[in-house]
Amino acid sequence: MTASSATTPPGPDSPEPAPPPAPRSTSREVARALVSHKLAVFGLVVLGLLVVAAVLGRTAAPYDPNAVDVLGRLQPPSLEHPFGTDDLGRDVLSRVLVAARLSLVVGAIAVGIALTVGVTLGLVAGYYGRWVDDVIMRVMDVLFAFPAILLAIAILAVLGPGVTNAMIAIGIVYTPIFARVTRASVLSVREEVYVRAARSLGVGDLRLLRLHILPNVMAPIIVQTSLSLAFAILSEAALSFLGLGIQPPDPSWGRMLFEGRGFVQQAWWMGVFPGVAIFVTVLSFNVIGDALRDALDPRQRSAIEARGASR
Amino acid sequence: MRRFVLRRLAQAAVVLLGVSLIVFALVQLVPGDPVRVSLGTRFDPETYAALRERAGFDRPLPVQYLTYVGGALTGDLGVSFRSGQPVTTTLLDRLPATLSLALCGLLVALCIAVPLGVVSAMRSGSLADHAATVTSQIGVSIPDFWMAILLILLFSGVLGVLPPSGYVPLGEDPVEWAKHMVMPAVTIGVVSGAILTRFIRAAVLESLGQDHVRTARSKGLPDGLILRRHVLRNALIPIITITGVQLATLLGGVIVVEVIFSWPGLGRLTLDAVLARDYPVLQGAVLLVAALFLLVNLVVDVLYAAVDPRIRYGS
Numbered sequence: 001m002t003a004s005s006a007t008t009p010p011g012p013d014s015p016e017p018a019p020p021p022a023p024r025s026t027s028r029e030v031a032r033a034l035v036s037h038k039l040a041v042f043g044l045v046v047l048g049l050l051v052v053a054a055v056l057g058r059t060a061a062p063y064d065p066n067a068v069d070v071l072g073r074l075q076p077p078s079l080e081h082p083f084g085t086d087d088l089g090r091d092v093l094s095r096v097l098v099a100a101r102l103s104l105v106v107g108a109i110a111v112g113i114a115l116t117v118g119v120t121l122g123l124v125a126g127y128y129g130r131w132v133d134d135v136i137m138r139v140m141d142v143l144f145a146f147p148a149i150l151l152a153i154a155i156l157a158v159l160g161p162g163v164t165n166a167m168i169a170i171g172i173v174y175t176p177i178f179a180r181v182t183r184a185s186v187l188s189v190r191e192e193v194y195v196r197a198a199r200s201l202g203v204g205d206l207r208l209l210r211l212h213i214l215p216n217v218m219a220p221i222i223v224q225t226s227l228s229l230a231f232a233i234l235s236e237a238a239l240s241f242l243g244l245g246i247q248p249p250d251p252s253w254g255r256m257l258f259e260g261r262g263f264v265q266q267a268w269w270m271g272v273f274p275g276v277a278i279f280v281t282v283l284s285f286n287v288i289g290d291a292l293r294d295a296l297d298p299r300q301r302s303a304i305e306a307r308g309a310s311r
Numbered sequence: 312m313r314r315f316v317l318r319r320l321a322q323a324a325v326v327l328l329g330v331s332l333i334v335f336a337l338v339q340l341v342p343g344d345p346v347r348v349s350l351g352t353r354f355d356p357e358t359y360a361a362l363r364e365r366a367g368f369d370r371p372l373p374v375q376y377l378t379y380v381g382g383a384l385t386g387d388l389g390v391s392f393r394s395g396q397p398v399t400t401t402l403l404d405r406l407p408a409t410l411s412l413a414l415c416g417l418l419v420a421l422c423i424a425v426p427l428g429v430v431s432a433m434r435s436g437s438l439a440d441h442a443a444t445v446t447s448q449i450g451v452s453i454p455d456f457w458m459a460i461l462l463i464l465l466f467s468g469v470l471g472v473l474p475p476s477g478y479v480p481l482g483e484d485p486v487e488w489a490k491h492m493v494m495p496a497v498t499i500g501v502v503s504g505a506i507l508t509r510f511i512r513a514a515v516l517e518s519l520g521q522d523h524v525r526t527a528r529s530k531g532l533p534d535g536l537i538l539r540r541h542v543l544r545n546a547l548i549p550i551i552t553i554t555g556v557q558l559a560t561l562l563g564g565v566i567v568v569e570v571i572f573s574w575p576g577l578g579r580l581t582l583d584a585v586l587a588r589d590y591p592v593l594q595g596a597v598l599l600v601a602a603l604f605l606l607v608n609l610v611v612d613v614l615y616a617a618v619d620p621r622i623r624y625g626s
């Protein structure tokens with residue numbers, strides 16, 4: 001199936017051998033290093049702030065995120081309310097801050113599910129091959145046949161809306177990509193000399209997988225984790241926007257945008273600030289994922305770029 | 312070639328079988344009695360009995376499944392718990408809106424991604440390349456529903472030039488159709504275009520590094536000619552693939568955008584079915600989208616193999 005890498009550029013499993021490193025001009029190298037560094041630094045700083053907001057939770061918020069103040073409703077941003085107030089007079093800044101925690105937790109647990117299940121399946125499929133591989137990967141193909149958000153919605157239609165179910169649904173949706181990424185790497189590592197040597201020494205399957213194979217397929221998995229966190233947070237926001245994810249009174253960025261949509265004309269701040277929060281969070285995970293790819297998995301980048309640069 | 316197509320068809324059939332199982336299981340897995348849950352406060356014994364009878368819930372599971380698949384193959388996906396209309400008719404009513412939005416969105420995406428991706432690959436490492444990379448990074452990270460809200464804020468709120476939501480069929484009034492189409496199409500086009508940009512850049516870079524391109528360069532052919540005749544032609548294959556995948560994704564994945572713009576397409580229908588617990592409609596919509604997704608992928612793979620013989624004989 002060609003859908004496997006719809007969100008990442010052609011992956012490390014392309015069958016071409018890596019060409020020898022070509023000489024590159026220093027200025028280009030510096031330009032790239034600077035930009036990619038700057039972006040990664042930006043991502044790490046934003047994530048750091050988010051984690052602080054998530055840990056502090058309500059103590060960091062200037063107001064109670066659910067305190068209704070009908071007289072002070074729909075106030076534009078001011079010193080008192082930097083992000084304004086919503087249609088019930090609740091402080092938008094406090095709500096955005098408090099929502100960070102749930103967003104990060106949902107994203108992390110959902111990706112945790114996908115990572116655990118997907119990597120296990122990928123290891124087993126890639127290592128044992130034959131019918132085990134066939135069965136597992138066909139099931140993954142079936143899951144891949146649904147657009148991500150549609151599959152999540154369908155699962156929530158069965159489980160019912162809510163935070164826990166949203167985590168499970170997003171976890172299931174992103175399992176196949178981990179299975180595929182892992183399997184592809186296992187296939188190439190499986191035939192390495194050290195694996196064959198270990199096997200001929202009588203090392204058991206489980207030990208072989210844990211000590212010799214898993215550590216050597218971690219790089220693409222780490223990259224995929226960062227990128228998946230970005231998509232998981234986007235998915236959660238979309239599901240909450242549709243009313244299927246985080247439920248009121250818990251504030252969530254997605255739901256805040258849904259509420260803000262009705263007040264676009266009178267109160268732009270309601271539809272802008274929660275979106276900025278989602279955007280900046282997702283952007284940081286994406287940027288960090290790309291920087292990680294450059295650092296951990298340079299084969300695909302350099303393979304392509306060395307060719308481009310060698311002309 | 313024929314063997315490749317047959318093998319690919321068989322694969323797609325197996326996946327479709329799995330898809331149908333999942334779609335069928337959707338209703339079976341709902342806790343409680345789906346008909347009763349769906350009727351909720353509108354419950355009355357006669358409607359209840361009629362719907363159960365029509366859905367065949369009293370028969371054994373394998374019989375139910377086979378009946379469902381048999382029906383689906385002949386275009387009968389049951390009737391809606393809510394409207395009583397055949398699901399197939401409902402789906403066909405909604406398909407044009409989604410199809411036109413997906414195609415227009417893809418057009419916007421290509422208009423963004425092709426120039427951006429090609430320039431960024433040609434000038435790899437330059438400032439323009441970095442700018443394009445950052446732009447696509449931003450495009451990938453913007454939630455589509457937020458982008459939609461911002462567009463509505465600007466073009467309907469501040470400028471007041473575009474209607475904030477709604478849909479007018481092309482046949483009714485082309486000008487109004489276009490006015491309503493602009494914002495939804497741009498919304499999905501930007502996100503899709505950002506993804507496409509990355510792939511096009513990678514494909515063109517790949518193609519630029521080929522030996523025959525170096526030969527052409529050493530012959531002293533002008534850059535434009537090399538680009539057109541030697542680079543783009545080769546880069547076209549992966550670009551077609553990812554474009555196909557994007558189209559397939561757009562057909563089933565623009566639910567949130569449809570909801571924001573009150574677009575009467577499949578996505579809006581799916582969400583309404585979930586909220587109303589109208590399971591037959593949900594099943595039908597999910598099945599249709601997954602089948603379209605598989606079909607587009609199949610066509611792309613076959614096209615790919617037709618252009619590049621290595622794929623046919625490869626695996």
